[in-house]
Amino acid sequence: MSKREIICRCEEVTKEEIIQALQAGDTSLEAIKKRTRAGMGYCQGKSCKRLVAKLLSAYLGMPVAHFLPGSIRYPVGPVTLKVIADLDLAGGKENEN
Amino acid sequence: MAHIEEHPILGTMEKKKYVTVKVDGREIQGIEGEPIAAALLANGIKIFRFTHKFNEPRGLFCGIGQCTDCVMEVDGVPNVRTCVTPIREGMEIKTQHGFGKESTYE
Amino acid sequence: MNKFDVIVIGGGPAGLGAAVEAARLGARTLLLDENSRPGGQLFKQIHKFFGSKEHYAGTRGFDIGENLLKEAASLNVVLKLDTRVWGVFPGGIVTAYCGEKGLKFEGKTIILATGASENVLSFPGSTLPGVITAGAAQTMVNLHRVLPGKKFVVVGSGNVGLIVSYQLKQAGAEVLAIVEALPQISGYAVHAAKVKRAGVRILLSHTVKEAIGEKILEQVILCKLDSNMKPIAGTEFTLDADTLCLAVGLNPRVELAALCGCHLIYSPVLGGMMPWHDENMCTSQSRILVAGDLAGVEEASTALDEGRLAGLSAVQKLGLRNFKEVDDEMQKIKDRLTKLRQGPFGEKRQLAKQGIISMKIPKESCL
The missing domain is CATH 3.50.50.60 (FAD/NAD(P)-binding domain)
Known part of the structure; x- marks a missing residue:
């Protein structure tokens, strides 16, 4: 049985670590992500982003909206390199589907 | 636990085709095409993986392929989302440890 | 082969509604869904809906889903299942994959109906x-x-x-x-x-x-x-x-909308961050429309009607039909949506929606 409270389920970042990051001066989702890896895992922050934003909001006394949506990048969801290679993004041939 | 055969709204379950798969070497049955996670839960298996950092057990969480908590090794491929991957005859499913057997970046 | 008038991303009630309306008025329509069966969360809804007849009162979610699927099939909506969209790029390019295969589509208009995630x-x-x-x-x-x-x-x-x-x-x-x-x-x-x-x-x-x-x-x-x-x-x-x-609420799945450059706003009543949209479901990006839970978390019945509205709106943008004719149909749906947003819970959502629609947002068209 563990007492730790996980915020980022993928990267196993605890509430304690997020609070330490806040105390160290982080003021954005991006900064906390870079320090702790929260939101950097396989799911790309789908469940932890709002939890981290809430902690930021409580600590800094600013509305949650100020911190969301954080950085969003391609691809949306995990994609293999083959999937991207298939696209022939430079133009040229069309895929046959 | 098995499947709910009789349901007040859904009615009686139609006859389904069962498949046999191996989970960590042990044979279990599931209904062809249902998510691997559903078959595992129907067989009372709740732990799907152990995490890379704290070695904590994890299982089904979001059920729609978003949270990636339910990933396992399926036919040698790690990080397969079992809640959205249909089960097929003869699959070899393994409890995943960390990032899976093919991870080299720990 | 991969070019469409309307590409709908997400085959829940909103996406199905959008695809059905767009196709009915003659748009070449593609519907993409990541699941092996469309309907989104409708098929989980085995309870009866309530409200008025025209809002499917007394019908169970899965029956509504089945009927929509039949309608979509009869209207020649091109349906691609097990297809997960991972990007929308300038020029209306939609990138997706099915199994191991990467796919690319091109849409004159794109309707995002990506739904919501659970908190x-x-x-x-x-x-x-x-x-x-x-x-x-x-x-x-x-x-x-x-x-x-x-x-x-x-x-x-x-x-x-x-x-x-x-x-x-x-x-x-x-x-x-x-x-x-x-x-x-x-x-x-x-x-x-x-x-x-x-x-x-x-x-x-x-x-x-x-x-x-x-x-x-x-x-x-x-x-x-x-x-x-x-x-x-x-x-x-x-x-x-x-x-x-x-069961602590839902938030709109805004990733694709954000990447499209849609202006995002925050509405606590409607689930959090969501793309801004006007009364016709158009976003700040001229090619992109939104509908359903993505455009504010509500219910399946409102999602379906918002989808229909977005489908008609896309047709109107494309100029495929007489503007006034489509406008009349759109007005009917808008009236229905207003009726759906009544009562102590609906009213709050109606006010939130009105607030969003009346915001002044700079319109862009980088896509």
Whole structure:
């Protein structure tokens, strides 16, 4: 049985670590992500982003909206390199589907 | 636990085709095409993986392929989302440890 | 071959509604969905809808889904299932994959109907197997006929929490309690009454303090909250449960909309961050429209009508039909949506929607 409270389920970042990051001066989702890896895992922050934003909001006394949506990048969801290679993004041939 | 055969709204379950798969070497049955996670839960298996950092057990969480908590090794491929991957005859499913057997970046 | 007038991303009620309307008025329409069956969360909804006849009152979610699918098929909507979209790029390029294969489509207009994700909570033990979202429980029970456990505690007394609790009982599970942090029930009184009649107790001003278990969930520690929502020391008690369902709301899945450059706004009533849209479901990006939970979390019936509205709006943009004709149809749907957003809960959403529509947002067209 563990007492730790996980915020980022993928990267196993605890509430304690997020609070330490806040105390160290982080003021954005991006900064906390870079320090702790929260939101950097396989799911790309789908469940932890709002939890981290809430902690930021409580600590800094600013509305949650100020911190969301954080950085969003391609691809949306995990994609293999083959999937991207298939696209022939430079133009040229069309895929046959 | 098995499947709910009789349901007040859904009615009686139609006859389904069962498949046999191996989970960590042990044979279990599931209904062809249902998510691997559903078959595992129907067989009372709740732990799907152990995490890379704290070695904590994890299982089904979001059920729609978003949270990636339910990933396992399926036919040698790690990080397969079992809640959205249909089960097929003869699959070899393994409890995943960390990032899976093919991870080299720990 | 890969070029379409309208590409709809997401085949839930909103996406299906959009695709059906666009195709009916002659748009070459593609509908992409990541699941092997379209319908989104409709097929989990085995309860009867209420409201008026034209809003499918008395019909169960899955029947609405089946009818929409038939309609889409008869209108030659090109349907691609098991296809997950991972990007939308300038020029209306939609990138996706199906299995191992990468795919690319081009759309003159794109309707995003990506739905919503469930909110989660964190507390010690919240990652234990057995702690799941309400959606996961619904998926397992109502779609796959598998009970993820025997003894449940449900967190959240919104409509999802109430309905899931009832459905778990229907499937033969024990629901020990519904836990609600607020001092009042969040969902409709009809649902709450039904759940109470089924013998489920609703614990108001309570929260989950901790989930306990060696390797899987065995116990849930609850505690009382004071009027400032702070836990009251000494009020802890334990329930022996093997499953804890989190039904604590939904938030719009904005990733694709954000990447498209759609202007995002924050609406607490509608679930959080969402793309701004006008009364015709158009976003700040001229090619991109939105509908359903992505455009603010509401209900399946509003999602469906918003989808229909977006479908018509896309046709209007493309100039495929007489402008006035389409406009009249759109007005009918708008009137219906206003009717749907009545009552103590609907009114708040109606006000929130009006507020969003009246915002002045710079329109761009980089896509």
